[in-house]
Amino acid sequence: xxxxxxxxxxxxxxxxxxxxxxxxxxxxxxxxxxxxxxxxxxxxxxxxxxxxxxxxxxxxxxxxxxxxxxxxxxxxxxxxxxxxxxxxxxxxxxxxxxxxxxxxxxxxxxxxxxxxxxxxxxxxxxxxxxxxxxxxxxxxxxxxxxxxxxxxxxxxxxxxxxxxxxxxxxxxxxxxxxxxxxxxxxxxxxxxxxxxxxxxxxxxxxxxxxxxxxxxxxxxxxxxxxxxxxxxxxxxxxxxxxxxxxxxxxxxxxxxxxxxxxxxxxxxxxxxxxxxxxxxxxxxxxxxxxxxxxxxxxxxxxxxxxxxxxxxxxxxxxxxxxxxxxxxxxxxxxxxxxxxxxxxxxxxxxxxxxxxxxxxxxxxxxxxxxxxxxxxxxxxxxxxxxxxxxxxxxxxxxxxxxxxxxxxxxxxxxxxxxxxxxxxxxxxxxxxxxxxxxxxxxxxxxxxxxxxxxxxxxxxx
Amino acid sequence: xxxxxxxxxxxxxxxxxxxxxxxxxxxxxxxxxxxxxxxxxxxxxxxxxxxxxxxxxxxxxxxxxxxxxxxxxxxxxxxxxxxxxxxxxxxxxxxxxxxxxxxxxxxxxxxxxxxxxxxxxxxxxxxxxxxxxxxxxxxxxxxxxxxxxxxxx
Numbered sequence: 001x002x003x004x005x006x007x008x009x010x011x012x013x014x015x016x017x018x019x020x021x022x023x024x025x026x027x028x029x030x031x032x033x034x035x036x037x038x039x040x041x042x043x044x045x046x047x048x049x050x051x052x053x054x055x056x057x058x059x060x061x062x063x064x065x066x067x068x069x070x071x072x073x074x075x076x077x078x079x080x081x082x083x084x085x086x087x088x089x090x091x092x093x094x095x096x097x098x099x100x101x102x103x104x105x106x107x108x109x110x111x112x113x114x115x116x117x118x119x120x121x122x123x124x125x126x127x128x129x130x131x132x133x134x135x136x137x138x139x140x141x142x143x144x145x146x147x148x149x150x151x152x153x154x155x156x157x158x159x160x161x162x163x164x165x166x167x168x169x170x171x172x173x174x175x176x177x178x179x180x181x182x183x184x185x186x187x188x189x190x191x192x193x194x195x196x197x198x199x200x201x202x203x204x205x206x207x208x209x210x211x212x213x214x215x216x217x218x219x220x221x222x223x224x225x226x227x228x229x230x231x232x233x234x235x236x237x238x239x240x241x242x243x244x245x246x247x248x249x250x251x252x253x254x255x256x257x258x259x260x261x262x263x264x265x266x267x268x269x270x271x272x273x274x275x276x277x278x279x280x281x282x283x284x285x286x287x288x289x290x291x292x293x294x295x296x297x298x299x300x301x302x303x304x305x306x307x308x309x310x311x312x313x314x315x316x317x318x319x320x321x322x323x324x325x326x327x328x329x330x331x332x333x334x335x336x337x338x339x340x341x342x343x344x345x346x347x348x349x350x351x352x353x354x355x356x357x358x359x360x361x362x363x364x365x366x367x368x369x370x371x372x373x374x375x376x377x378x379x380x381x382x383x384x385x386x387x388x389x390x391x392x393x394x395x396x397x398x399x400x401x402x403x404x405x406x407x408x409x410x411x412x413x414x415x416x417x418x419x420x421x422x423x424x425x426x427x428x429x430x431x432x433x434x435x436x437x438x439x440x441x442x443x444x445x446x447x448x449x450x451x452x453x454x455x456x457x458x459x460x461x
Numbered sequence: 462x463x464x465x466x467x468x469x470x471x472x473x474x475x476x477x478x479x480x481x482x483x484x485x486x487x488x489x490x491x492x493x494x495x496x497x498x499x500x501x502x503x504x505x506x507x508x509x510x511x512x513x514x515x516x517x518x519x520x521x522x523x524x525x526x527x528x529x530x531x532x533x534x535x536x537x538x539x540x541x542x543x544x545x546x547x548x549x550x551x552x553x554x555x556x557x558x559x560x561x562x563x564x565x566x567x568x569x570x571x572x573x574x575x576x577x578x579x580x581x582x583x584x585x586x587x588x589x590x591x592x593x594x595x596x597x598x599x600x601x602x603x604x605x606x607x608x609x610x611x612x613x614x
Contacts, residue, residue, distance in 0.1 A: 034606075034607055049546055049603075049605045049606075050546075050605040050606045050607050050608070051546055051605065051606050052606045052607075053606075053607075059606075064545075064578065064579065065545060065546045065578075065606065067579055068545065068546040068547050068578040068579055069546045069605075071578075071579060072546065072547070072548065072603040
C-alpha cells in the first residue's frame with residue numbers, strides 16, 4: 001500500500017481523496033494555487049505545497065510543478081481527481097516515467113478512450129451499439145451534408161477532443177448544418193486545440209444512462225450498475241440518481257455486459273464510466289467513456305455499499321478487487337443534487353464570494369460532500385460546485401422526500417446557491433414520476449415560474 | 462499655503478496626538494505632506510509642499526529639500542519570490558560561493574540563486590534592483606511557488 005499520495009486537484013474532490021487516504025492510513029500532500037490557501041483540503045492534508053497563481057493554467061494544470069512537488073514530497077502515487085489533468089494521457093505518462101503511480105488507467109487506455117471518435121470505433125469493434133453517425137472524422141462540409149442526409153436530421157456535430165458536454169453543436173437541417181459545422185470546428189480548435197469533429201444522429205429527448213466499471217490489475221472487471229444523469233442544464237449534469245427509473249433487470253444486464261466488454265477490449269484498469277443514451281424504445285447507444293472517477297460516483301457508493309475512491313487506491317497499489325465490490329448488488333435508491341455557487345433566479349449566473357454562514361443538513365440517509373464552510377470565499381477561477389448532497393432511501397420516493405426535507409434545512413448565506421432550484425425540482429411532478437429526459441430542465445425553466453423561495457429559517461450569524 | 466490648509470494640518474496633528482500615531486503621510490495631485498512626531502511628542506512638519514504647485518517646481522522643491530529625519534523603517538522591503546516549486550540553493554555547487562549575500566547590489570538580471578526542480582538546475586534572476594537585505598529561504602530546503610527567497614532594499 002502507498003505511504004504517501006499527492007492530491008492533484010482542489011475543492012470537494014480533493015477533500016474526498018484526502019478522506020479516503022486518511023482512512024487507509026496513507027499520508028497526504030496537497031498542491032494548491034494561491035487562491036486556495038484557505039481551502040479545507042489544504043488544512044487537512046499532512047503537507048501542502050503552493051504550486052502557482054490562481055488561474056488553473058498557472059497551477060493545477062502545471063505538470064512540471066506538480067511533479068516537482070511530488071519529488072520534494074517523496075510521494076508514491078498521485079490521485080488526479082476529476083477535471084484538470086485527470087484525463088490527460090501525457091500527465092499519466094509523465095507519472096509512469098517518474099515511477100510515481102498514477103491512480104487511474106494506463107496512459108494508453110486513457111488515450112484509446114479519450115479520443116471520442118476512436119472510442120466510438122472501439123465500441124463498434126467490440127460489438128457495442130453506437131449512435132448512428134460518421135465512420136470517423138468528418139473532414140469537409142460536403143461530407144457532413146452527405147452523412148447527415150444518410151443518418152437523418154437532426155444531427156450533432158461533436159469535437160473528438162471534447163467531452164464533459166463541451167464542444168457539441170446541433171443542426172436540424174442542411175443550411176444550419178453548414179454554419180454549425182464550421183463554428184463547431186472553430187470552437188473546438190479554440191477550446192481543445194484540435195478542430196476534428198465527427199457526426200452523430202441526435203437522439204431526441206434521450207435518457208443519459210452511464211455504467212460504473214471497476215477493474216483491478218489482475219484482469220478482474222465488474223460493473224456496479226447505472227446512474228441516470230438525464231437531468232442536465234446546458235449539457236452539464238445537475239441531478240443524478242441510482243438506479244435509473246427506466247431500468248429493468250434485463251436491460252441492466254445487457255448494458256452492463258456491453259460496458260464491461262468495451263472497457264476490457266482496451267485493457268482498462270481502475271475506475272471508469274461508460275456513457276450511453278437510451279431512447280424512448282429502450283434502445284441504448286454508446287456515446288463516450290470517462291476514464292476517471294466522476295463527480296456522481298457517490299450515488300453508486302451508497303446503493304452498492306462501497307468506497308470507490310478507496311478501491312481506486314487499492315487497485316493502483318496492486319491489490320485485487322475487494323470482495324464486497326466484486327460481489328456488490330444494488331440496495332436502496334440514491335439521489336445526488338449538485339449545489340453550485342450560481343443564482344437560479346438570474347439564469348444561473350455564477351456567484352463567487354464569501355459564504356457568511358453555512359449550515360448543512362443532517363439526519364438519517366443524508367450525505368454531504370463539500371469543502372466549504374462559514375467564512376470561506378468561493379474563488380471565481382474554477383467551477384462553481386460547492387457541495388454535493390446525496391440522499392438515500394429504501395425506495396425512489398423515499399430518497400426524493402428525504403432530499404426535499406434536507407434541502408429545506410440547507411442554510412447558506414452570503415452568496416446565492418442552487419439549493420432552492422433543487423428543492424423546486426424535488427417538488428416537480430414530472431421528476432417525481434420519473435418522467436424526464438435530457439430536455440427536462442430546459443422545459444421546466446422555460447415553461448413555469450419555479451418557486452425559488454427558501455423556507456424562512458434564520459440562524460444567528 | 463492658505464489658512465484653510467493650516468487648519469486642516471492642525472486637525473491632523475491633534476488627531477495624531479490623540480490616537481498616538483507617529484507618522485502621517487498623504488500624497489494627492491501634486492501635493493505631498495508628511496508629518497512625523499518627534500520624541501517630545503510635538504509634530505514635526507516634514508517638507509510640506511504648497512498645494513497645487515506646478516509639477517516642475519514641485520520636483521525642484523523635493524530635490525532641494527533637506528533630508529527628512531530618517532524615515533521609520535517605513536520603506537517596505539521588496540521580496541524576491543520563488544517562481545516555481547523546487548529546492549533552493551544559494552550557490553551553483555555544494556562547495557561554491559553563494560551567488561549573493563546580504564549587502565550585495567543586484568539588478569534585474571542578477572542571478573541570485575538556483576532552484577532545482579526535477580533534476581534541472583534553474584538560475585533564478587532578481588527581477589528587481591536594490592541591495593540584498595535578508596536571505597529568507599534556507600539553503601537546500603524545498604520552496605513552493607510564491608515563497609519569499611530574499612528581501613531587497
